[in-house]
Every structure is written in C-alpha cells, then in structure tokens.
Amino acid sequence: MIKTNFLSKTVRELKPSGIRRFFDLAANMEGVISLGVGEPDFITPWNVREAAILSLEEGYTSYTANAGLLELRKAIVKYVKDSFQVEYQPETEVILTVGASQAIDLAFRAILNPGDEVIVVEPSFVSYSPLVTLAGGVPVTIQTKKENSFKLMPDELEAAITSKTKALLICSPNNPTGTQLNREELVRLAQIVEKHDLIVLSDEIYAELAYDDPFASFASIEGMWERTILINGFSKGFAMTGWRLGFVCAPRYISESMLKIHQYTMMCASTMAQHAALEALKHGMNDVESMRNSYRARRNYIVKSFNEMGLECHIPGGAFYAFPSIESTGLTSEQFAEGLLMEEKVAVVPGNVFGESGEGHIRCSYASSIENLQEAVKRIERFITNLHS
Numbered sequence: 105m106i107k108t109n110f111l112s113k114t115v116r117e118l119k120p121s122g123i124r125r126f127f128d129l130a131a132n133m134e135g136v137i138s139l140g141v142g143e144p145d146f147i148t149p150w151n152v153r154e155a156a157i158l159s160l161e162e163g164y165t166s167y168t169a170n171a172g173l174l175e176l177r178k179a180i181v182k183y184v185k186d187s188f189q190v191e192y193q194p195e196t197e198v199i200l201t202v203g204a205s206q207a208i209d210l211a212f213r214a215i216l217n218p219g220d221e222v223i224v225v226e227p228s229f230v231s232y233s234p235l236v237t238l239a240g241g242v243p244v245t246i247q248t249k250k251e252n253s254f255k256l257m258p259d260e261l262e263a264a265i266t267s268k269t270k271a272l273l274i275c276s277p278n279n280p281t282g283t284q285l286n287r288e289e290l291v292r293l294a295q296i297v298e299k300h301d302l303i304v305l306s307d308e309i310y311a312e313l314a315y316d317d318p319f320a321s322f323a324s325i326e327g328m329w330e331r332t333i334l335i336n337g338f339s340k341g342f343a344m345t346g347w348r349l350g351f352v353c354a355p356r357y358i359s360e361s362m363l364k365i366h367q368y369t370m371m372c373a374s375t376m377a378q379h380a381a382l383e384a385l386k387h388g389m390n391d392v393e394s395m396r397n398s399y400r401a402r403r404n405y406i407v408k409s410f411n412e413m414g415l416e417c418h419i420p421g422g423a424f425y426a427f428p429s430i431e432s433t434g435l436t437s438e439q440f441a442e443g444l445l446m447e448e449k450v451a452v453v454p455g456n457v458f459g460e461s462g463e464g465h466i467r468c469s470y471a472s473s474i475e476n477l478q479e480a481v482k483r484i485e486r487f488i489t490n491l492h493s
C-alpha cells in the first residue's frame with residue numbers, strides 16, 4: 105500500500121480552473137449554445153493548412169532549431185517591426201513556443217527566484233497566477249474596477265508594489281474584459297515600472313483583435329524595450345489555437361535564459377505548425393483583417409443587445425469577449441451562469457473565475473456565428489425576464 109502522498113505540495117494546493125466545471129456541465133447537455141470557449145470560430149485559412157500539408161509531403165518531419173525555424177523568426181521580426189514598431193534580432197531574441205501559454209511559463213521560470221512577487225491585474229486569464237506559483241513566485245493581484253472599464257490605474261499599480269515585486273504582467277486587449285490600454289495609458293504605467301525597476305510580461309496575444317484604437321505594444325513605449333518580455337502567438341488573430349504555436353521576443357539576456365529552459369523541456373515547437381505560421385505571416389494578413397472585421401460587427405451587436413436588456417456592458421476595445429454586469433439581477437455570477445445553462449442552455453463563464461473583481465459579471469465569447477449570438481441573446485433575455493416574474 106502506498107503511504108506517501110507523492111504529489112508536490114505546490115501542485116496539491118493549486119486550484120483547478122473554474123472554467124472547466126462549466127465546460128464539463130455543458131458538454132453533457134444537448135442543444136447548448138456556447139459563448140464559453142475563448143477561441144475563434146473560424147477554421148484556419150486554407151492556404152495555411154495547405155502549407156502544413158506541403159511541409160509533410162516534402163518530408164519536414166524532424167526537429168527545428170530550439171528557437172524555431174530561422175526563416176520564421178525572421179518573418180516574426182518583420183511582422184512585429186511593421187505592425188508594432190519594435191525591433192528584435194531573429195538569431196538571439198525570438199523563440200517559437202508551444203502556444204503563448206508556454207512562453208508565459210518560460211518567462212516566469214526564467215526570471216523568478218523563490219518569493220519574488222509578480223503583479224497580476226485581475227480580472228485576468230486564469231493561467232497567470234498558477235504559473236507564477238509553479239515557478240516559485242508569489243502572485244499579487246490588483247482588482248481593477250468596473251467604473252474604470254477594468255483599466256489598470258497608475259495609483260493602483262503604485263499601491264501594489266513592495267520591495268519583493270519583480271514583475272508586472274499586463275494583457276491588452278484583455279481576456280476576459282476585452283479592455284485595451286492606449287499608448288498614453290501605457291506610458292503612465294511605464295513611468296512607474298521604470299521608477300521601481302520592474303520587468304514586464306506583456307501578453308499581446310489579442311494584438312490583432314483591436315477594433316477601435318490602434319494597438320500599442322508595451323515594448324514600443326520609450327525605455328521599455330529592455331525590460332519587456334513580449335508574448336504573442338498565432339492562436340487568436342490567426343485562428344490557429346489547435347496548432348499550439350506562440351512566440352516570445354525579449355532582449356538577449358532574457359531570451360537566452362528562456363531558451364535554456366525551452367531546450368531541456370520542449371526542444372522546439374511543432375515543425376509543421378511553424379511552416380504553417382510562415383505562410384500565415386507571408387500571405388495571411390488579409391484573412392486576419394477580414395476575421396477582425398467580422399468580430400467587430402459581432403461585438404457591436406452583442407454589446408448593444410446586453411445594454412438594451414439592462415445588463416450594463418462597457419465597449420470592449422479588443423479580443424472577442426463581452427463582460428456585462430449581471431448585478432442588476434441580484435444573482436452572483438456563478439448563480440447566473442448555472443441558471444442560464446440549466447434553464448436556457450446558454451453557456452457563459454462566471455466572472456469570479458477570473459478574480460474577485462470579476463464577480464457580478466459574466467464572460468461571453470462572441471466568436472460564434474451571428475445566428476448563434478441572436479439566439480443566445482433571445483434566451484438570455486428570456487432568462488432575465490423569468491427571474492423577475
């Protein structure tokens with residue numbers, strides 16, 4: 105009989121993701137409209153899929169360099185320079201990763217010593233705090249406010265910094281709020297970052313999905329290049345979630361350390377996915393633009409619908425999530441999401457899984473057909489009406 109609990113204490117204490125519970129509930133029901141999943145409803149464009157098929161036909165089935173195909177790294181350098189005005193060296197400052205997820209993990213493992221604090225701005229993507237913990241760090245959360253459209257305010261950042269703070273993680277446009285920080289807002293945060301000598305992980309995975317204001321990369325803010333780890337990838341804007349391909353750009357001293365971990369743990373990202381991504385960067389930008397236009401139209405529809413039915417919803421500048429307040433119903437976000445699923449078969453994610461400040465809200469992904477969205481809106485409206493009757 106086994107007497108020892110072999111699991112690590114850190115892992116035992118890690119909470120399972122709150123999103124999963126809702127997916128599991130919804131998976132066993134028929135006729136559910138899901139606004140739950142955070143991924144594009146588009147299939148990867150055909151030319152990109154064909155490039156992967158061709159790479160297999162041509163026999164590219166071995167490892168690439170640890171950092172990824174040099175040709176792809178060069179294409180990424182051109183892409184981030186043309187689109188975000190930041191410059192990197194393809195040989196030493198770019199790494200292809202298994203999704204942006206792995207890039208975030210590598211970054212924390214490369215920079216954190218035990219007990220180092222990382223500021224995580226909530227509501228946030230559910231992986232950040234667990235990844236900080238797994239790397240031996242301590243996540244310190246800031247609860248942004250609905251009245252500020254969930255934007256991180258400079259005084260909130262100042263107040264969270266201690267002598268142990270090493271890094272700040274920002275995500276703009278944000279999951280789950282869709283909130284995007286403009287250049288002036290980033291400049292104000294950069295002044296505090298500089299003053300306290302912090303490093304910044306900038307999760308820019310939704311950079312291509314900015315609908316109103318031009319997207320500003322944190323690395324492009326004056327003085328920030330040398331202290332920014334820029335994380336991006338192909339999952340969202342390029343509709344390639346299943347390919348598992350992301351990338352990270354960082355000054356050489358950081359990227360070399362990340363590469364050390366990457367070469368021992370992952371070797372390299374998938375070779376065929378890298379060939380596909382090369383095609384996406386070379387010939388796929390028109391597709392990215394038409395997907396962006398389609399999401400923008402759907403955002404406009406869903407945000408207007410929520411506000412009309414009395415669920416106050418700020419206009420999310422980017423990503424593909426609406427984050428309406430459900431406070432007017434008197435329910436908690438868990439009660440709302442569970443009731444809506446059981447009674448009307450619409451799956452949304454309760455806001456509290458993204459942090460305390462997400463309570464009173466639900467996350468609805470509008471990366472779903474307009475017909476689905478219209479039907480979901482009808483059902484949500486009926487759910488609210490029935491609550492009051």
Ligand code: PLP
Binds near residue numbers: 309348349
């Ligand atoms: N960062 C954010 C903010 C996300 O929302 C997601 C996925 O939902 C990721 C990173 C992970 O992306 P990837 O599929 O590239 O690992």
